[in-house]
Amino acid sequence: MARDNPITRRKALKVTGAAAATALVAGCSDDDNGNGDDGDDTYDIEAGTEIVLYAETAGWIGEEPADIDEVTNPTLVLEEGEDYTIGWNEGDGQTHNIEIRNDDGDVVDDLETEEVSEGGDDQFLDFTASEEMSTYVCDPHETSMIGDLQVE
Template identity: 35%
Template sequence: MTSHPTNRRAFLSTASVALTTAVAGCLSDDDNGGERDDADEPIVDVAEATASEGVTDPEAWAGVEEIRLEGHVGGWVGASPDHVDRIENPTLVLVEGQEYAITWENRDGVKHNLALYDAEGEIVDEYATGVLEDVGATATLAFVARPEMTTYICEHQPVIQYGDIDVLED
């Protein structure tokens, strides 16, 4: 049988375009043909986040009770307090025994959740949110800081969407 390079190239080219189109459709923000309903609100790309871990000085964290994060496939991006704003996977500095709330927003329409892990890779006291996959959906995790908390993580992207937790003694 004779091979026809032209036909193979044509097939591969067509298959490549079809695959690209299918993938782009799957990653669309919504069902409006790729148009976002919140087009005036910029979605911060993880690549635009600062690469450093942010401020870990305990004095900067004094009085912080609520932390806001944005969930992206490439990582968590800090939104507040101000010293974690635009920081990728910021280190959270907490005080043992203090109550906190982490509110996070899905910013890319991919499945995310947030869970608090210990050094053995186990969830601490079932501290985890449900899974959200709609752009703009939010979840809040209320918890009491415990010394065994070492990491916050998205269980769907655990290799790239995680950050450290430093729990200080009261």
């Protein structure tokens, strides 16, 4: 599966961010942010979905599903008892892995991958959502590459 060049995508984001900042200063923002989102940056993920992230030391960047595209460390809302897949194909060349942890910071049900510098099939976790799951994390970069899981 071909992916966009991450460097080109980041440059485009900088331009878009500058335009958004200009609009905000000009008073062109609205509290509802125009997309029906209530501003809490949570994303309901349909059961059976494969969640694809880009591994970047500064944070997980959402790629798929489309709702999380380009969102850093999106909060994923999952349905308890349903199956999901989460992982990364591409990254910034640094060493990464992905783990699912509970509130105590412990890995849940051995849901962790090996630390590697290139993503791929072995960097995806298949799991059934349970209420003890609270975060998805890259162990080497656990302070910046961490996203919340809300299991309902």
